[in-house]
Amino acid sequence: NAGVTQTPKFQVLKTGQSMTLQCAQDMNHNSMYWYRQDPGMGLRLIYYSASEGTTDKGEVPNGYNVSRLNKREFSLRLESAAPSQTSVYFCASSEGIWTGLNTEAFFGQGTRLTVV
Amino acid sequence: RKEVEQDPGPFNVPEGATVAFNCTYSNSASQSFFWYRQDCRKEPKLLMSVYSSGNEDGRFTAQLNRASQYISLLIRDSKLSDSATYLCVVTDTGRRALTFGSGTRLQVQP
Numbered sequence: 001n002a003g004v005t006q007t008p009k010f011q012v013l014k015t016g017q018s019m020t021l022q023c024a025q026d027m028n029h030n031s032m033y034w035y036r037q038d039p040g041m042g043l044r045l046i047y048y049s050a051s052e053g054t055t056d057k058g059e060v061p062n063g064y065n066v067s068r069l070n071k072r073e074f075s076l077r078l079e080s081a082a083p084s085q086t087s088v089y090f091c092a093s094s095e096g097i098w099t100g101l102n103t104e105a106f107f108g109q110g111t112r113l114t115v116v
Numbered sequence: 117r118k119e120v121e122q123d124p125g126p127f128n129v130p131e132g133a134t135v136a137f138n139c140t141y142s143n144s145a146s147q148s149f150f151w152y153r154q155d156c157r158k159e160p161k162l163l164m165s166v167y168s169s170g171n172e173d174g175r176f177t178a179q180l181n182r183a184s185q186y187i188s189l190l191i192r193d194s195k196l197s198d199s200a201t202y203l204c205v206v207t208d209t210g211r212r213a214l215t216f217g218s219g220t221r222l223q224v225q226p
Contacts (some may be wrong), residue, residue: 006139025124031213033213033214035216040124040218041218042120042203042205042216042218043216044216045208045213045214045215048212048213050212056212058213063186067154090159090160092214094214103148104150104162105162105214107159107160107161108159109158109159110157110158110159
């Protein structure tokens with residue numbers, strides 16, 4: 001029962017380097033999300049994909065890009081990493097927020113990213 | 117103003133105590149409400165949904181007050197294993213995603 005799988009779990013980047021965080025879910029969920037979590041700030045939405053083929057900006061999209069490669073996979077790219085992007089990144093998926101029912105979001109284990 | 121506000125705590129309580137957390141949200145059009153639990157350095161996991169009529173799951177009771185725009189979580193007979201951060205979560209009508217509060221940290225002491 002894999003659920004939501006994120007890679008890598010840890011990463012150290014130098015300022016200006018680029019990288020892609022990978023996320024895959026095996027629950028046939030429609031919606032996928034990328035959040036970042038900083039001390040005292042809670043989880044903040046970076047980007048989300050309500051369904052395959054669509055992506056939308058969240059609360060803090062600057063400096064990031066995303067790709068919904070297919071229904072299973074949703075990647076997050078940092079084109080030119082900055083120290084302000086040091087954070088813990090969580091990918092999540094859900095059946096769909098707007099089904100009219102309360103739906104549970106499942107999270108990956110997180111990626112701890114440090115930009116030096 | 118944050119969309120979802122919580123007292124960060126920490127709440128330090130002895131085993132067996134009853135503890136309550138509140139959360140306020142600013143968007144009156146928010147539709148669904150949840151409590152998530154997050155253990156240290158782990159991913160958040162759903163604790164319970166919050167229904168308008170209030171709901172209970174074992175030692176946990178959640179209440180929703182739409183008029184005042186707040187959500188509460190009551191934990192009875194606290195266990196050491198309840199020590200965690202509790203995140204208040206609402207659905208965002210504009211973004212079709214979950215909006216999280218910053219969390220309330222609970223430490224249950226022996």
